[in-house]
Amino acid sequence: MPDDYYEEFVISVYLTDDLVPGRMLYFPVVQECEGGGTHRWIEIPQEGKSAADYKEPAPGVKLLPKQ
Numbered sequence: 001m002p003d004d005y006y007e008e009f010v011i012s013v014y015l016t017d018d019l020v021p022g023r024m025l026y027f028p029v030v031q032e033c034e035g036g037g038t039h040r041w042i043e044i045p046q047e048g049k050s051a052a053d054y055k056e057p058a059p060g061v062k063l064l065p066k067q
Contacts, residue, residue, distance in 0.1 A: 002034055003033070003034060003035070011027075015063070019063055020063070021064060021065040021066075022062065022063065023062070024060045024061070024062050025060060025061050025063065026044045026058040026059070026060040027059050027060065027061075028040075028041065028042035028044070028058040029041045029042070029058065029059060030042070040056055041056050041057065041058050041059060042056070042058050043055070043056055043057045043058060044057075044058050045057065
């Protein structure tokens with residue numbers, strides 16, 4: 001799609017009961033741009049680091065306790 005636009009992507013997942021609240025789940029993504037550029041949003045932070053420490057961090061979600 002042209003650079004002037006953006007798209008939202010929806011995912012549906014099933015999480016097992018053995019996942020720990022407070023844990024981050026990461027979803028590495030490769031973005032291919034119309035002009036031929038590529039961004040590899042695949043960097044998963046090592047222990048003691050955060051996404052801000054990386055140039056192209058993988059998107060992630062933090063698990064919360066069951067309500």
